[in-house]
Amino acid sequence: MCGIVGYVGRQPAAPILIEGLTRLEYRGYDSAGIAVLGSSGATVVRRVGRVRELEAALPKRLAGTVGIGHTRWATHGPATEANAHPHSSEDGRISVVHNGIIDNAGALRARLGAEGVTFSSDTDTEVLAHLVARSGAGALEDRVIDALEQVVGTYAVAVLDAEQPDRVVVARNGSPLIIGVGDREMFVASDVSALVRHTSSVVHLDDGELAVVTAKDYRTFTRDSHDTGRVPTEIEVSADDVEIGAHGHFMAKEIAEQPETVARMLRGRLDTRFGTARLDGLNLSPRELRAFRRVKILGCGSAYYVGELGALMIEELVRIPAHAEAASEFRYRNPIIEPDTLYVAVSQSGETADTAFAVREIKRKGGQVVGLVNVVGSTIARECDGGIYLHAGPEIAVASTKALTHMGVGFALLALLLGRVRDLSVADGQRIIAGLERMPADIAAVLADEERIAGLATELSAAESLFFIGRVRGYPVAREGAQKFKEISYRHAEAYQTSELKHGPLALIEESRPTVAVIPDDELTDRNLAAAEQVLARGGRVVAISHPGVDLGPLDDRRVDVPRNEVELDPILLMIPMQLLAYHAAVALGLDIDKPRNLAKSVTVE
Numbered sequence: 001m002c003g004i005v006g007y008v009g010r011q012p013a014a015p016i017l018i019e020g021l022t023r024l025e026y027r028g029y030d031s032a033g034i035a036v037l038g039s040s041g042a043t044v045v046r047r048v049g050r051v052r053e054l055e056a057a058l059p060k061r062l063a064g065t066v067g068i069g070h071t072r073w074a075t076h077g078p079a080t081e082a083n084a085h086p087h088s089s090e091d092g093r094i095s096v097v098h099n100g101i102i103d104n105a106g107a108l109r110a111r112l113g114a115e116g117v118t119f120s121s122d123t124d125t126e127v128l129a130h131l132v133a134r135s136g137a138g139a140l141e142d143r144v145i146d147a148l149e150q151v152v153g154t155y156a157v158a159v160l161d162a163e164q165p166d167r168v169v170v171a172r173n174g175s176p177l178i179i180g181v182g183d184r185e186m187f188v189a190s191d192v193s194a195l196v197r198h199t200s201s202v203v204h205l206d207d208g209e210l211a212v213v214t215a216k217d218y219r220t221f222t223r224d225s226h227d228t229g230r231v232p233t234e235i236e237v238s239a240d241d242v243e244i245g246a247h248g249h250f251m252a253k254e255i256a257e258q259p260e261t262v263a264r265m266l267r268g269r270l271d272t273r274f275g276t277a278r279l280d281g282l283n284l285s286p287r288e289l290r291a292f293r294r295v296k297i298l299g300c301g302s303a304y305y306v307g308e309l310g311a312l313m314i315e316e317l318v319r320i321p322a323h324a325e326a327a328s329e330f331r332y333r334n335p336i337i338e339p340d341t342l343y344v345a346v347s348q349s350g351e352t353a354d355t356a357f358a359v360r361e362i363k364r365k366g367g368q369v370v371g372l373v374n375v376v377g378s379t380i381a382r383e384c385d386g387g388i389y390l391h392a393g394p395e396i397a398v399a400s401t402k403a404l405t406h407m408g409v410g411f412a413l414l415a416l417l418l419g420r421v422r423d424l425s426v427a428d429g430q431r432i433i434a435g436l437e438r439m440p441a442d443i444a445a446v447l448a449d450e451e452r453i454a455g456l457a458t459e460l461s462a463a464e465s466l467f468f469i470g471r472v473r474g475y476p477v478a479r480e481g482a483q484k485f486k487e488i489s490y491r492h493a494e495a496y497q498t499s500e501l502k503h504g505p506l507a508l509i510e511e512s513r514p515t516v517a518v519i520p521d522d523e524l525t526d527r528n529l530a531a532a533e534q535v536l537a538r539g540g541r542v543v544a545i546s547h548p549g550v551d552l553g554p555l556d557d558r559r560v561d562v563p564r565n566e567v568e569l570d571p572i573l574l575m576i577p578m579q580l581l582a583y584h585a586a587v588a589l590g591l592d593i594d595k596p597r598n599l600a601k602s603v604t605v606e
């Protein structure tokens with residue numbers, strides 16, 4: 001969703017801000033703007049539309065070396081230039097960019113209005129600019145503290161004062177904010193991808209923290225002015241990770257790099273001798289792991305669907321009940337938290353508000369929660385008691401692909417460890433390890449069949465509406481397949497349990513409404529085949545996602561084969577052709593694949 005960048009240093013700020021905003025485009029936005037401090041105060045330029053339109057609108061001479069920038073996703077007020085950030089005080093002295101929502105903006109606007117302030121936008125953020133400007137305090141950081149004392153809500157903010165042009169003041173409460181430490185220059189961003197070209201040394205602010213950032217230094221402190229002395233940490237992300245390279249789209253790049261990223265994720269985590277996984281980051285002893293009698297998985301959207309797949313894996317390998325639920329529902333239903341349940345929060349971004357709230361609710365009630373998170377240092381990663389980093393590298397395309405595969409692998413590792421402290425034998429543990437070790441090559445084998453899958457995808461793209469069906473292990477795969485397809489092709493795609501088809505949806509089967517059926521080589525193959533043949537018999541068309549050697553009979557001409565791995569791990573691989581089907585359908589339709597309409601990469605609002 002919204003993105004923040006900031007710069008204080010020796011170089012002209014504008015190109016650095018524009019480049020940073022370009023890196024944040026993938027998060028989804030509808031307008032953008034920057035403010036740069038120069039000898040005659042702040043120059044603020046804002047535009048509705050893309051960052052390149054903002055860049056084209058910048059004055060030729062914009063030499064200031066201190067500035068802030070923002071990409072906005074409209075919440076309060078429509079996407080107009082007046083509502084785009086930065087917002088300024090009436091005299092233009094203060095400029096503010098903000099991610100998040102100020103809950104008491106209405107009351108603050110009314111109060112400021114009564115005091116004679118004229119508003120120039122519909123946003124909640126503008127309130128902050130006026131509050132900072134009207135604070136009686138001297139230093140900008142004290143003014144920002146004063147303003148934030150009056151505010152209820154979530155925020156990451158960056159503030160400039162034309163009369164203190166050596167600094168940017170930033171604050172965080174519920175929305176991520178990072179400082180990048182350079183050589184006599186500092187960067188500010190809501191997301192590391194905006195910084196990685198400049199530095200790998202970063203400081204993550206915590207909720208309730210502020211920082212004053214100058215070219216030479218930064219200081220972190222709390223709202224009651226206690227220094228927190230945060231030191232920088234090194235991030236693993238490189239500039240290449242956020243470049244599109246030779247690929248047409250980030251989604252294509254992220255699909256293609258999975259063999260390599262999965263191999264990287266597994267490095268050092270497999271203990272072949274004892275048939276188990278090494279997951280020190282969980283911070284749980286074997287005795288503690290053994291004491292859990294249930295596992296509850298929480299995530300949103302695709303992360304929730306992979307959570308369903310993870311729950312099945314855990315039930316199969318650990319033989320304890322495991323269940324996944326949408327975090328967005330869980331948090332609203334006063335959930336029962338049990339001491340002998342291991343809660344697992346799963347999230348690519350680590351910033352999804354609904355999942356973060358679920359984590360807090362579990363912790364508030366004394367539950368034990370670990371994270372399966374991709375972004376290092378993100379909110380969910382830091383708030384969980386321990387976790388497994390997914391190490392998929394930055395995922396830029398809005399539609400998640402490689403991070404989901406990594407989540408599947410993460411659940412396999414967790415299931416292996418939990419299984420081996422219970423009744424999973426060494427031999428079975430070693431069997432799963434061998435399967436995981438084959439996974440990168442198996443993914444590469446699916447990707448090698450891309451051209452044929454693209455042909456089937458083009459055919460499917462012509463349909464207005466589709467079914468994705470699967471049962472038991474195949475059902476989460478079908479759910480994720482439908483999700484990916486609808487997200488980027490804008491076609492209606494509905495997932496159904498294959499077993500439930502005959503209880504209603506068969507009525508909808510016709511030639512123009514094709515079905516993608518997950519038919520793995522397992523104990524349910526015959527039943528899955530029988531159901532798919534019922535679809536054919538009613539004039540439907542079926543694309544089968546299957547394993548080599550399965551006799552698909554009349555479905556044979558539209559099959560996609562995935563290498564057979566271990567039966568518990570097969571669903572991870574069965575998701576790969578789903579990614580390619582969705583991607584190539586969207587290519588065939590000529591759509592904006594990396595930035596589908598109405599969607600944002602990380603959903604940081606409720």
Ligand code: F6R
Nearest residue numbers: 301302303347348349352399400
């Ligand atoms: C689908 C997709 C979303 C996310 C969901 C959770 O392609 O990207 O459904 O999976 O918004 O996001 P994270 O994993 O960041 O918590």
